[in-house]
Amino acid sequence: xxxxxxxxxxxxxxxxxxxxxxxxxxxxxxxxxxxxxxxxxxxxxxxxxxxxxxxxxxxxxxxxxxxxxxxxxxxxxxxxxxxxxxxxxxxxxxxxxxxxxxxxxxxxxxxxxxxxxxxxxxxxxxxxxxxxxxxxxxxxxxxxxxxxxxxxxxxxxxxxxxxxxxxxxxxxxxxxxxxxxxxxxxxxxxxxxxxxxxxxxxxxxxxx
Amino acid sequence: xxxxxxxxxxxxxxxxxxxxxxxxxxxxxxxxxxxxxxxxxxxxxxxxxxxxxxxxxxxxxxxxxxxxxxxxxxxxxxxxxxxxxxxxxxxxxxxxxxxxxxxxxxxxxxxxxxxxxxx
Numbered sequence: 001x002x003x004x005x006x007x008x009x010x011x012x013x014x015x016x017x018x019x020x021x022x023x024x025x026x027x028x029x030x031x032x033x034x035x036x037x038x039x040x041x042x043x044x045x046x047x048x049x050x051x052x053x054x055x056x057x058x059x060x061x062x063x064x065x066x067x068x069x070x071x072x073x074x075x076x077x078x079x080x081x082x083x084x085x086x087x088x089x090x091x092x093x094x095x096x097x098x099x100x101x102x103x104x105x106x107x108x109x110x111x112x113x114x115x116x117x118x119x120x121x122x123x124x125x126x127x128x129x130x131x132x133x134x135x136x137x138x139x140x141x142x143x144x145x146x147x148x149x150x151x152x153x154x155x156x157x158x159x160x161x162x163x164x165x166x167x168x169x170x171x172x173x174x175x176x177x178x179x180x181x182x183x184x185x186x187x188x189x190x191x192x193x194x195x196x197x198x199x200x201x202x203x204x205x206x207x208x
Numbered sequence: 209x210x211x212x213x214x215x216x217x218x219x220x221x222x223x224x225x226x227x228x229x230x231x232x233x234x235x236x237x238x239x240x241x242x243x244x245x246x247x248x249x250x251x252x253x254x255x256x257x258x259x260x261x262x263x264x265x266x267x268x269x270x271x272x273x274x275x276x277x278x279x280x281x282x283x284x285x286x287x288x289x290x291x292x293x294x295x296x297x298x299x300x301x302x303x304x305x306x307x308x309x310x311x312x313x314x315x316x317x318x319x320x321x322x323x324x325x326x327x
Contacts, residue, residue, distance in 0.1 A: 022242065023302060025320065
């Protein structure tokens with residue numbers, strides 16, 4: 001990937017965090033292949049999106065059998081991320097997570113301690129989103145759904161809500177992953193949703 | 209999203225980097241734990257350790273270290289464990305509250321919203 005850095009140049013060396021940075025926060029963007037996750041990260045990140053990887057072993061699949069460990073086949077899964085320094089102390093990391101079922105291992109690590117998730121949807125491939133939504137509900141991870149509008153006629157939001165069997169209280173918005181303002185609004189929609197869930201007073205809540 | 213065998217990633221290198229120690233669950237570090245060096249690299253130090261100490265003069269998230277070293281996250285966590293055990297780094301954890309807390313605290317959400325609105 002083009003976002004790879006060379007051996008000699010530490011990735012974020014060009015744009016170090018503030019010395020006061022003390023709290024890293026996570027939001028995960030999940031969706032099928034090619035839906036625009038990295039594009040969204042790039043649109044709002046203060047650094048060029050970076051790519052890294054995690055080793056995915058088959059340990060934990062549910063088979064506690066030593067013989068299966070012998071020929072255990074490890075793979076690595078790559079994922080992209082970017083970051084936004086929110087203030088002196090808080091840094092928000094945005095992760096693009098593949099939505100396919102075989103990446104569940106990565107999901108668990110990405111979602112641990114996350115604020116919430118954005119499910120990025122391509123209406124031409126709605127079925128790619130079903131597993132992601134199921135898994136998020138299973139994890140009780142709060143999320144919003146954003147339709148990345150591609151060219152051509154698109155179904156209305158309510159039709160998509162129905163097709164995804166989304167509950168009424170889950171925000172569903174249009175977005176353009178290429179547009180910074182649009183991505184920013186989607187993030188604000190998510191955080192406002194989180195605030196409502198946590199019983200925040202409406203005083204500081206905004207409607208994006 | 210690519211998925212490729214570790215075999216093509218020279219497993220010997222990963223083995224050497226971690227000294228053969230187990231790469232396993234490491235809950236002392238989150239992907240976004242911020243790491244800060246507490247000392248300069250010393251001569252003769254393992255090169256990956258030295259690069260981490262160099263890179264973390266300003267705070268750097270675990271996942272950023274992983275990207276810069278081009279090593280999987282779990283391998284980086286093993287290296288960080290070494291550095292933490294010797295007092296060479298400090299860790300700024302993502303959540304000042306217990307990890308078990310389901311929802312982020314109100315103040316954090318409020319400040320995240322303010323930060324996003326100011327982008």
